[in-house]
Amino acid sequence: MLLTRLVEHAPHLDLPPVYYRHRRVRWVLSLDAQGRVKSVDSAGHPTLGSLADGENRHGIDLATPYVYRSGAKPPPMLLVDTLQYVLAMPVNDSDKAEAEAIRRNDAYIALLEQWFEHAPDESTAAAVLAFFRRQDHLNVTIPEDAKPSDTLALRVEGQWAHEADSASSVWRTVVAQRKGSDTGQGVCLACGQEGALLDTIPEPVKAGAIPVPTGMGRDTVLVSVNKSAQGRGGRIQLADIPICDGCGSTATAVLNSLLATNEHRYRTSDSVTVWWLKRPTQVSLLRSLREARPEDIGALFAELDQPHTGLENTRTDPNAFYALTLSANQSRVVVRDWLDVPLTDALTHARTWFQDHQIQDVWQTEPQHVALWRMARCLGRWKDDDTGKGYAKDSEPKTAERTLLSMALHGEHYRPPVFLLQRLDQRIGADGHLDLPRMALLKLLLLRLNPQLRETVMPTLNDNDDHPAVLCGRLFATFEQIQYQALRDPATKKGPNTTVTDKYFTAAKARPLSVMEMVRDTANAHLKRLKRDSPGAWGGLSNRLDVLYTRLGGAPPATLNLEGRALFTLGYHQQRADDRAAAAKAKEAKAAKAAQDTPSAETE
Template sequence: MLLQRLAAYAAADPATAPFHRSRLFSWHLDLDRDGRPRSPDLLPLTRTDAKGRVSGVPHTVPIAVRTSGVAANLAADDVQYVLGWHDPDGKPERAAQCLQAFSALSQQWADSEHGRDDPVARAVARFYRDGHHTAITRAETATAKQGVLITVEGQPAYQAPSAAPFWAGEVARRKGDGVSGLCLVCATSGPLLDTVPGKVPARLVPGASNDAALVSINERVFGYDLSTQLACTPVCLTCGEAVTAGLTGVLSSPHATSYGGQDSRMAWWVTDAVEFDVMTLLDRPDPEAVNRLLHAVHEGRLPPEFDTARFCSLTVGGNIARVMVRDWLETPLAHVADAVAAWLADSEITPTWPTGRTHHGLGQMTLATGRWQRQAKRYADFGAKGADRPTGAHRDLLKAALRHAVLPPSLLVHLLNRIRTDGHLDDARAALLRLALLRSPTVTENPMPGLDPTNTTPAYVAGRAFAALEALQYDVTAGKVNTTYADRYFAGAITNPRAALVNGRKDANAWLRKLRRTRGGAAVNHEKTLDELFGLLTAQGGIPARVTIAQQALFLLGYHHQRAHRFATLTRSQETPA
């Protein structure tokens, strides 16, 4: 089904000729109609972007995958193919083979039924037949792998009317295995491919070091029943081209997302025209849009086309020159709407400050799994050295959002370690903690987005008590203390709340005495809160000591909820008229 959807995606955008790909060209060679070069030099072909960077010029030209050996492309190729030049450390004999292959292909083009009446094809063939290529002055900066675009009187030769049909036949000859059969994609009988005729640019496939193919079986050990090439994946020529074109189009579309340092790229599309941008809602959850979706799902008021439109999501990574499908989802759009609504509900969190957000985008939540830079007061960038962010974090969160799946336990363990190491818990991290707890099959508690006084779970209450002790010390010192209670005990309290709370309760007596001398009402409120929380802990068997992973998350969630409740209370008291 994946191959069929990719082929259908390509069919919906037929702008590019079959077996053509975009690549950068650093040079061009201009000929006249008789095949003579209009300049003795290889002419540079570059452009400068807004930042002053110089690069080659992109052209969508005839290209077929070169798996090994020598195989020329039509009318535009590497320097070593067009002129036979090699690098100082290159192999002259290989460059000569490349030149011979390119000139032979040009002659075949001119002799074909498509090119025999095409002056462009005849001009390119004559350039080599008359030996004009030997008279081109070598550019000192030209390297063997740089692209050369051949033009005839200023017009790119690949745009000649005969180029595309001749090239389609040439690719069929190269890539066909001489066997006919039923195509896996279009379900029609015809000549089948031996290898996929195109590749996806490496820049679109995280982890790929070369342009990558979706299906590549060049050794028996990789294939089913020890078969090679496409023996067990029968695909016809047309569909093979369409699959690669569709995959390239999907991964380069505006609906594709990837982050530096992550192992995958995700792209999505909908089979019908429906106004529901699911990824924008996940990446930038606008409060009004979130409320509209939640109400529509809960009240059963989704548009009827949501049941017929199909949502497709593809997540890929790379390994050298192969595309790895890490996740593929095709489902009715209504199912995705339900899953996204559940994600938004499960990741809702009361912000630390009343002006904060209750929902956080996938990108921000992925960012929050990395290292917090205390001095810069921000998370380490994606792909930055020492960011300590799991390479599959974004992929795991996407899967949880679109499939209503659980978060991997390893992600929660990593997040807890980062919070303990960084000494930092913000709204995005608290949202991740709540999401992990709600989706865990081993956790019976259902933590609320905000403070839940009815939750008497010892770990949750211990987190609240730690926040209450922190708030008391802050009020006593007005924040003017070199090492705070949280600085000393926060990291250890996550795994062993008892030690931190016992010491904090002892210090609280001195803090309360000092606060009574200046702010008696505040001291009464703090003492009442502490007595209530420690009373709950006593009723539940005392302060917990060594705690499980889930209990660590509950402790941090209680800590976050208590702090958010305190700041909301302070804000309301400041807004109340005297």
């Protein structure tokens, strides 16, 4: 269960006290041991200290008492709260706003009284309460740039008041009373132990931790049933989801901690995925997927290839991998995906991911891996204009990166939606751009949508693949090479400004028979010129044409479906990459021979 796994991970994290959360604190009120303000203005009025500076315009980050609050009369938080609560600062000049500020301030002071009653020997509590009992807070000079929503903390003799042990103890009791269930005691669904049950989850997921389309995040609740239609038998809140006080607070605290750590989260445009291990190790699985750095991939493969005890491929695996994908719907958390598998399964899925998309690039001799985010980005619009080259920002489908991440985590049997291949095919046809990310994604989608292709589709050109669409793609690449060799400038080595690919590629992969026969007529004219100017190139290319046409049975198919168009594109790309690699190898061999034939200085 998700909540259980979160709670189990708590010992591996440095969490703040229960029902404390890191917040930005803008102002500080410094008191002495008698509860008198240490800083006053020229009129003798107490003044606030600012915690903002050049690097922290909104104050400093502190772990402070916090609980999700709502309703017409939201209750106060202990010690650290807004200026409305601490200094009775109204939001405007209306009588209603002033009355509400006084109400909140009274409730804030009543909570301080409760703290002092719980710990009468606590000197910090005595000092703070003395300050408010004298009503000195009503005489504090509030800076002009202060807002009622700014957060203020109290410090007594240089120590933060909310960090006192008695303060955290009282705050936990207060929150338990506020959020406690009407049913009282019961067996917790998460830990299986009997304890005080909650009515609602006290701590929310921090605003901004989960991406939202509008960019304006808000606090969200992990478990929320506040409408009778949402609950079983019309029951609301946690009536059918018994969660104890400890598990309710710890689960969200762990989740907030993971969401705040780059090492354990993967943010996309519409979701965020957090991951953790039952037994933490140095493997960073999501980072290897996100960035595809060779050293991370190597470490992942090395971890998987280590000698094992024989238990790793069973449910008794001593280590486990957990991944949780979340999005937000207003104030509720939406669980998009939950993965709980042995670590070896997760590593195997990652290795399969890298193997499935690995492909040779036209600029590299060895097959390459591609970062997951780049494959998602390549589903967008390619631009090449005065502003530069690249994929237009946010032009890819919003769900693309999340879907690809699910493919990587769930393994080869996770079937992706066909629309991804449709989108990729459409974008390649629309902007005529082929690069490493697009070809890696194309190969990946082909293998995941049709596993039978694993026997023939390889990272490099498979000369034994007789699929008609692949042979057509190789033919088209050969036509392009013939044109280039025949029309290139001998001095600059540049080919024609407009190639057969620029004109006919999109049409050829959809209707290869009619289009490629037309292109072949043009290629025959180029071959005559090539036979005259470069007999070696003519011999190799004309022979390849004959072989490919023979394997096609004499003519290309009339039309190709979506998979066929993708295979056509793959065959075209891999033929080009193979030609480039062969040319580079020949150039290296020629240079090596020239170096051997050149006499050294010592020989001379």
